[in-house]
Amino acid sequence: MSDSYMKQSLQLKIGQQLTMTPQLQQAIRLLQLSTLDLQQEIQKTVESNPMLDFGNGNETQEINKKEQDRLDDSPQTKNQEANKTESSDDFSKPVDEYCAQPTPIESPVDGHWEELEKNPSTPMSFSDELTNFEAYIPNSDSIQDHLHWQLNLTPMSDTDRIIAITLIDSVDDDGYLKGSLEPMTEHLNQMLQKDNPSGDTLIELDEIEAVLHRLQHFDPIGVCARNLSECLLLQLQQLNEKTPLLNKAKEIAREFLTELAGRDFNVIMRRTRLKEADLQQVITLIQSLNPRPGDILSNGTSQYVIPDLSTKKINGQWSVILNNDAMPQVTINSTYVAMIRRGDKSNDNTYLQNQLQEARWFLKSLQNRNDTLLKVATRIVDIQQGFLEHGEEAMKPLVLQDVAEAVEMHESTISRVTTQKFIHTPRGIFELKYFFSSQVDNQSGNGYSSTAIRAIIKKLISAEQPTKPLSDNKIASILAEQGIKIARRTIAKYRESLAIPASNERKRLA
DSSP states (O other), rough: OGGGOOOOOOOOOOOOOOOOHHHHHHHHHHTOHHHHHHHHHHHHHHHOOEEEESSSSSHHHHHHHHHHHHHOOOOHHHHHHHHHHHHHHHHHHHHHTTTTTSOOOOSSSSOOHHHHHHHHTTTOHHHHHHHHHHHHHHOOHHHHHHHHHHHTSSSSOOHHHHHHHHHHHHHTTTTTTTTTTHHHHHHHHHHHHHHHHOOOOOHHHHHHHHHHHHTSSSSSSSOOOOOSHHHHHHHHHTTTTTSOOOOHHHHHHHOOHHHHHHHHHHHHHHHOOHHHHHHHHHHHHHHHSOOOOOGGGGOOOOOOOSEEEEEEEEEEEEEEEETTTTTOEEEEEEHHHHTTTTOSSSSHHHHHHHHHHHHHHHHHHHHHHHHHHHHHHHHHHTHHHHHHHHHHGGGBBBBBHHHHHTOOOHHHHHHHHHTTEEEETTEEEEEEGGGGGEEEEEEEEEOEHHHHHHHHHHHHHHTTTTBBBBHHHHHHHHHHTTTOOOOOOHHHHHHHHHHOOOOHHHHOOO
16 A cells, blocks of 8 residues: 555756857847848847947047036046046956957947038038938829829819729729729719719719729829720820821730730731831830839839948958948947946946946857858858859859858858848849859769859840740750750749740740
């Protein structure tokens, strides 16, 4: 019976366990942030930690000292300044040693107002600055807002205005009218009967079409069209009547868009009785039109990329340099360090000491991020020197494991470093992930990167004859002659990734 009872005992076990400290978590989080996100993180940290400051802090000390001298020049004040200096001497050495290599990016604006006043060669014009600021304000109006604005300036009856508002609300972002007019007619009549049950006036389909024709004269030209053919015809009608072959262009836009999209030029020439040279002129005229007039007022704004690194050739060797203008310089604020007193266990002093330690950890994490980024980018540039010298066709196959083994880091770290990090090269600005690509083996045993194969395909297509474009099978056979064995389906996949249409869609007149 006693054996059925559970016995309690203490056991000692020895084992190893990996624990991520808060400092390590912070370093990993900063490592995977993009430049813009890191700037916001630095701003947020500096605002929350009094021990951190932008710049080297000398300007702040000089301004505070001048202000203090103006307010009070008494011996008591001088004694207080001496005490602060003594307190600062106790802690300045470790802080200065740590900040000897701060986050190596200086603020682009780092001067005094006094310097601006002393330098009359660069006057500040408030009106000019305001004008430039307004020039960079993006257009936030949608196509519907633009059409409503024009409608408010157009005289219409109340009924026609209700119809116009309904039509404008049915316009999509490309500027086309969604849906047919018949259901819209029923909807408008139901609304009128609900608002005025005793009324007998109904909206006819002809009235809606008449209002639609008025809206189709609004800006941008071609707006409120019901299909591509009508959109092109609206734009052709706005051209000068003396435009060469204008009537033939209208005929093709009205009746032969399907044949034009299918590159069936023989059928178009036979039915329109156009010669090849005239057809080419008509096609050029149609291609000058805008098939999506609403794109003019799209809300998309340009996104500018700030490269984290740059590479240049120095003494015959490619070197990688950190971008010193990407982020502001962050240092320890020596003014608050001077307030820390040794041996003081008060809450204020303990708070300052904790904030100083967190500031040091943050600066160390920033420095580690820059060192890791520079180390990985340098290895990538060493491997892809052929790309820098000769272009995409010389790109070598590269995977994360290759760089991870070279720099003795984990693949996950390499993935974090290369995500949303950009490098400026003589051939443009590229994300670090761009230099990674899979390998395609050839007959000689050497490998080609998928990026290089895409570049070769693009080069072959750009040099093809317009009347006889290269098919995917033909491109595969040409690559096979160069020792690159690749399937036709892979050629089609690479071609589609380059946004290149198929051979039958690339066919055009000479």
